[in-house]
Amino acid sequence: xxxxxxxxxxxLNKLKRGGPAITQPKDAGLVMxxxxxxxxxxxxxxxxxxxxxxxxxxxxxxxxxxYEKRKEFLxxxxxxxxxxxxxxVTFKERDVLSGIDxxxxxxxxxxxDISDADKITDMAYAxxxxxxxxxxxxxxxxxxxxxxxxxxxxxxxxxxxxSLNREYEVKDYGFRPKHFGLLYTAYLTFARK
Numbered sequence: 001x002x003x004x005x006x007x008x009x010x011x012l013n014k015l016k017r018g019g020p021a022i023t024q025p026k027d028a029g030l031v032m033x034x035x036x037x038x039x040x041x042x043x044x045x046x047x048x049x050x051x052x053x054x055x056x057x058x059x060x061x062x063x064x065x066x067y068e069k070r071k072e073f074l075x076x077x078x079x080x081x082x083x084x085x086x087x088x089v090t091f092k093e094r095d096v097l098s099g100i101d102x103x104x105x106x107x108x109x110x111x112x113d114i115s116d117a118d119k120i121t122d123m124a125y126a127x128x129x130x131x132x133x134x135x136x137x138x139x140x141x142x143x144x145x146x147x148x149x150x151x152x153x154x155x156x157x158x159x160x161x162x163s164l165n166r167e168y169e170v171k172d173y174g175f176r177p178k179h180f181g182l183l184y185t186a187y188l189t190f191a192r193k
Contacts (some may be wrong), residue, residue, distance in 0.1 A: 013078040023053035035133040047113035051077030058086040069095040070162040118146040136189040144187035152193035
């Protein structure tokens with residue numbers, strides 16, 4: 001079976017993959033669009049993974065603090081941020097379930113890519129400014145459901161989305177969806193403070 005073409009922009013094409021799954025641009029775009037982050041935004045990432053999302057966030061945000069508990073993933077993420085030549089990222093090696101340092105209600109976005117995302121809603125609420133967003137990148141529906149329900153206890157607007165994209169085959173005669181592609185990647189649960 002053929003592998004899908006991801007159509008990564010040059011910034012992501014030069015990054016190392018391996019280990020955890022990466023956050024695809026289609027999902028990163030939804031996170032950025034719905035949270036409204038921009039060049040003055042401050043972002044906390046819970047679960048650096050390979051650093052693909054770290055790079056996408058740091059490419060537009062003022063500051064990114066990224067937590068990762070696994071040293072082998074942290075090494076990949078740090079290497080990828082270096083390859084991308086971004087200077088606005090601070091990494092912290094720590095399991096976020098034991099807490100984060102940022103508790104001052106001054107952050108615009110917390111992007112969470114950990115399996116127990118529902119357990120960080122209180123700390124996320126304490127770190128975010130009013131109208132800031134917690135966004136969970138959830139691989140399983142039950143994980144997303146648990147985060148959605150937990151976030152409803154504190155946050156004023158909670159919703160869950162997924163992005164399904166289809167690439168098209170274009171010929172002189174014929175225009176239709178390709179037979180193979182990358183459709184589902186994750187559920188995105190958004191919670192606005």
